[in-house]
Amino acid sequence: MTDIDVRVLTDEAQYRAAHTVFRGSLHHAPAPDERWEAIKGSYEPGRTIGAYAGDELVGGVQSFPSALAVPGGAVVPMAAVSRVGVRADWTRRGVLTAMQRAQLRALREGGDVVATLRASEGSIYERFGYGVATRYREVRIRKREAAPRVPIVGRVRLVPLDEALPLVRELFERLSPGRPGTIARWPGWWDVSVARSEDKDRLRVAVCSGEDGDDGYVVYKVERGSWERGVEKPTVLEVQDFWAANPRAWADLWGFTLRVDLVGEVVAFGRPLDEPLEWLMTDRRAVVVEDVADETWLRLVDVEAALAARGYGVAEPVVVGVRDRFLPENEGAYRVTASGASRTNSEPDFVVDVDVLGAAYLGDVSFSALAMTGRFSGGPPEAVRSADKLFAVAESPWSGTFF
Ligand SMILES: CC(C)(COP(=O)(O)OP(=O)(O)OC[C@H]1O[C@@H](n2cnc3c(N)ncnc32)[C@H](O)[C@@H]1OP(=O)(O)O)[C@@H](O)C(=O)NCCC(=O)NCCS
Structure with a gap:
């Protein structure tokens, strides 16, 4: 391999260069200044590794500090590996391999017990020791046929996003890490994915409560449908984040999303394989499984x-x-x-x-x-x-x- 120098990045200019390399590897333009302001906090010191060819940054990998729930109830330190990219004119010359070697060594020395990632392609990561350890399913629910069997028993209320955030984070942290495979979210996750998300103005939050107070939430957005040449494209409610502390909260939140007016379909990406959604519906065929895919790629460090x-x-x-x-x-x-x-x-x-x-x-x-x-x-x-x-x-x- 041509001489590649792999080292830990240390300042904001380097983080931004790494972000640009990563976005470029996914065929996106560099983040504009305003977006970078929202993102930069997610680059934590010591957690981004860059590959240099001379003075040029040609690849990067990063990780966020997290924790993973494992069977039996324990939670272990976990690195959430992300933003993996190599500049197109430097691929297949061992740049990722060199960065993986350095990253795995650093994670091990830093005390992480496992690392996990979400893969862009299925053939990249096994060679580095990652295996598919959890999967999810994506469901599309036809609202008219669904007609949930159970009424909403608790109270479901819409809460403006900024006000909802602390509530939602607190609820999430009660539940995850909890079930095996669930993980801790780091502050930058909430910032980039919710609080300062590019979709922020369109996100809605419903919080549900029972006798003991708040016990679940759903974050969603609605994609308006249209008519094209006499064919209807339905309005779709997209569930983005859904956590319930008990079966009542779970049924209430699904009941709520399936009763929002002027919506034809509810789509949820990334749900558990064993979520009993079909059993909630009057017509179980209202639930169409659109995809079952790999979710967690797990590396025992x-x-x-x-x-x-x-x-x-x-x-x-x-x-x-x-x-x-x-x-x-x-x-x-x-x-x-x-x-x-x-x-x-x-x-x-x-x-x-x-x-x-x-x-x-x-x-x-x-x-x-x-x-x-x-x-x-x-x-x-x-x-x-x-x-x-x-x-x-x-x-x-x-x-x-x-x-
Ligand atoms: C995936 C990516 C980071 C790989 O970087 P790279 O520097 O080309 O990887 P390496 O040269 O170290 O490859 C190591 C091995 O993995 C294989 N490999 C790497 N990427 C692969 C891919 N996308 N598909 C299949 N095999 C791949 C190589 O052929 C090589 O195999 P070998 O050891 O048998 O020769 C790079 O192609 C990239 O940036 N892709 C676009 C962005 C992306 O998908 N990022 C991952 C986000 S999760």
């Missing part, structure tokens, strides 16, 4: 700490061998039992690459399924079945936060 943090189901112990090209200190064997996991000198029952363990870690995919696809070889079937039971979870893991 400290395999020992990650395995020790999660809870396990009841099954015979297994010894899992791990290979990791980028962080060799993770390599070795780990004994996983119903009461916990730790390093061992025993021979592994089977050996997996760290991306495969990342995919299985939150329970979204079983070891048996991964074995069927040739993601790892060896291992007596009974050991693989035990691993399935040890890592199984009751709820679909889900993050619910896009970054």
Whole structure:
């Protein structure tokens, strides 16, 4: 590879250059001054790595400080990796690989147990040790047929965005990290995605409450429909952020969004795979699943700490061998039992690459399924079945936060 110098960026001019490289890699123009003012706070010191060819910045990666809920109730330090981009005239020369190497090392030394990201393409990140650990579904609900079965029981009220923000953040923080896969949002997330979002004027917030006070919210916007050559394009209510603390709040908020007037369809992007929306509707076919896609790409940065943090189901112990090209200190064997996991000198029952363990870690995919696809070889079937039971979870893991 041509000489590339990878280093931590330190000042605002460098952050802005990195942001421009990132936007350029996604075919967007540089952020105008006003937008940059909203964004710059999300560049925290020490968390952006740049790749230089001479004096020119040709690539960048960043991470936000976060935390991940894992099965069993623990929450582990997590880096939310984002804004990954290499200038088009420098791709496929190892720039991302060099930045990944530096970033993974820095995250490990900084105490992050895991890193997660959202991928632009499915073929980039496995080589760096990331596996798909949660998925989401995108649903389109035809309002007329939906007719929710249950009435709104609590109170749902619209709150102006600025007034709603502290309320919404407090509610979110009560719920996430909570369910396995959910994460903490950093201040810049709220700023860029909500408070100073480009859509800010169009965002509406409904907050619901029951006997014990506020217990859920939905942030949404409405895309007006039209008639084109006699064909109606329906008005669509787009659910952007939806969190409910209990089943009543959940049904109330869906009931509310499905009763807003002059709306033909409700669309929600990024919902849990096991959300029982169909069961709420009078006509379950009103709910159309438009997409099921990868959400969290998870990288175990400290395999020992990650395995020790999660809870396990009841099954015979297994010894899992791990290979990791980028962080060799993770390599070795780990004994996983119903009461916990730790390093061992025993021979592994089977050996997996760290991306495969990342995919299985939150329970979204079983070891048996991964074995069927040739993601790892060896291992007596009974050991693989035990691993399935040890890592199984009751709820679909889900993050619910896009970054
Ligand atoms: C994705 C991106 C950052 C990769 O950067 P890069 O410097 O070209 O990556 P590298 O040269 O280090 O590639 C390492 C390996 O990954 C492969 N790879 C990289 N990007 C890939 C892609 N988009 N699709 C398939 N393979 C890819 C390379 O072929 C190479 O494989 P090899 O080791 O077998 O030779 C760059 O293409 C880019 O900026 N894309 C547009 C923006 C984007 O998608 N960003 C990611 C946001 S999540």
